[in-house]
Amino acid sequence: MLNSPEIWDFGEILNRNLGNCTLLTTPSVRSRVTDWPFNHATSVGHLDERLDTLVVIGGGTLIDEAKAWRAHRAPRTFLVAVPSIWGSGAEASPVIVLDHNGAKEIHIGNQYLPDVRCVWPELASSLSPEQALYACGDAWSHALEGFLSPLAGHSLREDLASVLVTMKSLPVSNDSRWFEPSAAACAGQARSSVGLVHGIAHTLEPVMRASYPREGWGHARLCATFVWPVMRYNQARGDRWTSLTSQYGLDGSAMLDCIESLHDSGNYETAMAHMEGAWKEVLRDPCTRTNSTLVRPDSLAWFMNRAFL
Amino acid sequence: MTNREKLQDLLQDILLLDPSEFRFDLMRDDVQMWDSLAVVAIAVGVDETFGYHFTPEEAMTIKGVPDIMALLETKSISFAE
Numbered sequence: 001m002l003n004s005p006e007i008w009d010f011g012e013i014l015n016r017n018l019g020n021c022t023l024l025t026t027p028s029v030r031s032r033v034t035d036w037p038f039n040h041a042t043s044v045g046h047l048d049e050r051l052d053t054l055v056v057i058g059g060g061t062l063i064d065e066a067k068a069w070r071a072h073r074a075p076r077t078f079l080v081a082v083p084s085i086w087g088s089g090a091e092a093s094p095v096i097v098l099d100h101n102g103a104k105e106i107h108i109g110n111q112y113l114p115d116v117r118c119v120w121p122e123l124a125s126s127l128s129p130e131q132a133l134y135a136c137g138d139a140w141s142h143a144l145e146g147f148l149s150p151l152a153g154h155s156l157r158e159d160l161a162s163v164l165v166t167m168k169s170l171p172v173s174n175d176s177r178w179f180e181p182s183a184a185a186c187a188g189q190a191r192s193s194v195g196l197v198h199g200i201a202h203t204l205e206p207v208m209r210a211s212y213p214r215e216g217w218g219h220a221r222l223c224a225t226f227v228w229p230v231m232r233y234n235q236a237r238g239d240r241w242t243s244l245t246s247q248y249g250l251d252g253s254a255m256l257d258c259i260e261s262l263h264d265s266g267n268y269e270t271a272m273a274h275m276e277g278a279w280k281e282v283l284r285d286p287c288t289r290t291n292s293t294l295v296r297p298d299s300l301a302w303f304m305n306r307a308f309l
Numbered sequence: 310m311t312n313r314e315k316l317q318d319l320l321q322d323i324l325l326l327d328p329s330e331f332r333f334d335l336m337r338d339d340v341q342m343w344d345s346l347a348v349v350a351i352a353v354g355v356d357e358t359f360g361y362h363f364t365p366e367e368a369m370t371i372k373g374v375p376d377i378m379a380l381l382e383t384k385s386i387s388f389a390e
Contacts, residue, residue, distance in 0.1 A: 150349055150352065150353050151349065237357075238353075238357050280325075283325060284325070284342075286346055289323075289346040289347065289349065289350050290346060290349050290350070291353075292353070293353070293357070294319075294322070294323070294350060294353050294354040294357055296322040297322055297325075298322075
């Protein structure tokens with residue numbers, strides 16, 4: 001089984017004795033929780049280190065900040081994570097990705113794992129179709145790259161194959177059933193590694209944010225854009241895609257169809273315009289270096305020429 | 310392409326070396342990029358290039374290019390010049 005924090009029903013947050021509790025939320029969620037009987041905070045900078053419980057409701061970035069704050073500043077604080085969107089799986093993983101002036105810093109350790117995670121299904125309904133699609137791309141990337149990773153063992157691959165089957169059965173929409181497989185995928189990849197999709201996303205995200213500051217370029221959008229081309233690359237350049245999908249009873253071509261539906265050629269063109277300048281950094285990224293198929297300097301041409309089409 | 314050329318090509322790509330920086334007696338300590346992630350990438354690359362997958366135990370014994378060649382020689386992959 002994939003390691004994951006204890007799971008609570010959403011109502012338990014209000015019914016349990018959480019002691020001195022603060023609610024840390026993103027702006028999109030705040031109006032839904034103003035009447036909750038807790039202290040409210042808008043950033044980790046406002047948190048009291050003597051807290052008994054911190055409940056964080058937000059996206060991956062805010063949850064990771066809360067995980068880092070708890071680990072480094074208040075290790076006795078009980079941490080409850082409620083994702084406002086799926087994809088990052090931050091609520092279920094011992095990994096944190098911190099942004100230092102555009103540079104991504106990744107830390108892994110059990111001290112970062114929340115004590116409890118819970119799903120608030122209604123938050124899914126507030127997502128736009130575009131947000132939902134990008135979040136699905138993020139979730140698919142974690143599951144596929146974790147499954148294909150050269151560092152994955154047999155039992156992890158079995159678990160992630162089951163997650164992939166679930167994902168394949170879900171519609172690409174704001175459906176709250178995505179929260180569970182997304183959390184499982186993230187917990188799984190933390191036990192192996194991710195690959196080139198994440199190497200590209202980590203490298204290009206600061207570039208895209210700086211170049212198009214008002215166009216919503218973030219991690220999930222880059223994952224949705226590149227997961228299909230990268231899996232086609234893995235399929236074309238090595239035998240791991242074919243052998244592992246077959247070995248674990250997965251329908252590789254149906255999965256490629258699913259992730260192709262997440263691909264937007266306009267987004268790809270826009271991102272690829274920055275790829276040549278970023279490629280050396282992509283090659284050096286730790287995620288790229290554990291891709292299931294070797295990524296070489298000349299692999300750039302495969303992506304530039306759109307050989308996956 | 311000979312096996313020596315294939316191995317040189319592979320390691321240059323993984324370790325991001327210029328051809329002038331590569332030597333067949335290169336050791337792990339000589340190359341900044343030759344960290345634990347490079348060991349994983351070398352195992353993947355050797356599998357793709359020579360069709361042999363190092364066991365984790367074999368991968369742990371690799372301290373330099375001569376060790377890679379010696380391991381592959383035991384699998385009948387020759388690096389004779």
